[in-house]
Amino acid sequence: MTSTQNRVRRRNGPLPTFHVRGPILGFLARRPLLRFLARRILVAILLAWGITLVTFVLTNLVPGDPVAANLGQRAVGDPVAVAQWRAEHGLDKSLPQQYLLFLEGLLHGDLGTSQQSHRPVSEDLAEFVPATLELAGAAILVSLVLGVAFGLIAALRRDRLADHVLRMLSLIGVSVPTFWLALLAFYVFFYRLQLTPGSGRVDPAIGAPPPVTGLHTVDAALAGRWDIFTSALGHLIVPALVLSLYTIGLLTRFTRSAVLEVLGQDYVRAGRAKGLSGRVILFRYVLRSALVPIITVAGLAFGSLLSGTVLVEAIFAWQGVGQYAYKSATALDLPAIMGVGLVVSGVYLAINLLVDVLYGVIDPRVRLR
């Protein structure tokens, strides 16, 4: 509800009026879709800058002493070692200076060195981000297909048995604690039934496929190693399903209300009156309009998926960003925490930008306002 309101607010908000039209602005003014995209990208860049500021401030508000967390007991007692460590990590400079240094490094793709793994944070992230994207991507795919299908069924069978059952199921879906469900699924499918392989991303006896995208299933398919593909898919299925339950519930509810709203519109009635077939009305009239709010929610749902991965990864020992974030947060590994915060919110931002773009493509009204 909040997201839709916000989008409506953004849609209706005043457009910037260009008093002096340079060549670029004039060009954009004649192309509403491009202008729309340019505005969205500008907003995204501003938000990204805000994110760097927030991550930096948050991690520097830490009352816990990173020195104590990272140097051994004996080294903390040694002022020379402490000073050296602080200088090495730039902690002896003033905060604004540290922020500028951090920004400068960031522009060069340098996120600092993890105090835990003693590797560049960017290297760590390059290893862990694809794993999480594979998990979250599979989950969002499943939830889009099932959520939209369930929502459609619920809307078309409104107030009948199917609607009530789906309503209950989707409410249960958004109420289940993900970490608990993951644990139960692990217990039932792996431990009891031995249907699925256990933790990790792929059977260690087979090994990971040659890295191209970092997504094991895709890489295995690219390399033509179907044995790896089966193993990776087997490892992926249960965590992805567990993760998707919440978003399936969310999307079912939203699709239902979006479709119901469109079904009440005059043009749908007009379509019926002129004798269009049910399928044409459903897919061309109803689903296309309903897709706009659905896509918005799907974008937001992706954020909740990224949150869910932290918990699911912990149980399935999935070597992804969630695990990395957890380890670095508990060890107060500041560069790593900042790196995770930046990358994850960056991904989230990119998804929301994509949602905005799709929005403009699907619904021409958005661009014209």
Place this chain on the structure above:
Amino acid sequence: MSQLPLAVKRLSVTVKRLPAALRRLPEAWRRPQAVAGAVVALAWLLVAAAAPLLAPYDPLAQELPRLAEPGPGHWFGTDQLGRDILSRVLYGARVSIPLTLLLVALSVLIGGFLGGVAGYFGRWADEVIMRFADLVFAFPTIILAMVVAAALGASLTNAVLAVLVVAWASYARVGRGLVLAVREREFVLSGRLLGFSVWRSLRVDVLPNVVGPVLVLATLDMGTALLLLSGLSFLGLGAKPPSAEWGAMVASGMEVFDSWWVATFPGLAILTVVLAFNFLGDTLRDALDPRTARAVKERAL
């Protein structure tokens, strides 16, 4: 448990407001889904209040046989330290439910206040507050909460603070939208023209018109807050080990994997509480949501 008196006070405030809400939403409250939700939620509140009377054992005493299967004597079994899980689940209600209520109450107050200010005053107040809200929304919740919790140090209070950091923003957004819609209405303007101060106008004219939807959101948010809070405890960033917090109990069940009952029952407790509040909030939202209401009306025509 030290937060209990405060939570009880908030609870009594909520209960006093209930009759008004009941009169306003009679149809919604009579639906089976809402009744089921209300009954389960009330049952849990009772459990939280009467845990010492209901629990057969001391939740912290490690005196029973370890990892006993569920059966007569220990309906939910015992954990790896020989504690009765039923007693721990019952006592867990005293940790999780008051904290969740407190958390939601605080986010309603802070977020609602900021959103109200943003909507009512507009201009730079609006810009500053809402851009902060945007920033909070730009982070996946648990990651932001995790960083805050880790930075403050693992404890239940800090976990509540961490969730608060992410939870206020949605109330700010909704509150702002609602206030914006009311701000220009005649009765608000005439109040101002009659010489109401800003705060009086906000309190007398604006507040009663926005409180309903915000309370519905709060009901729905109870579930989210509890899930986030127990999730943080599950990760070890909330309740400390001996405490009978449900998320932490699920985490301890992970250590003794083949004794399924250790993790299952506390998880079921979380599920039922969240489900109860979602059942309630969902029906209430349907009663409020103008879009659904419109769809219903058009169908009736």
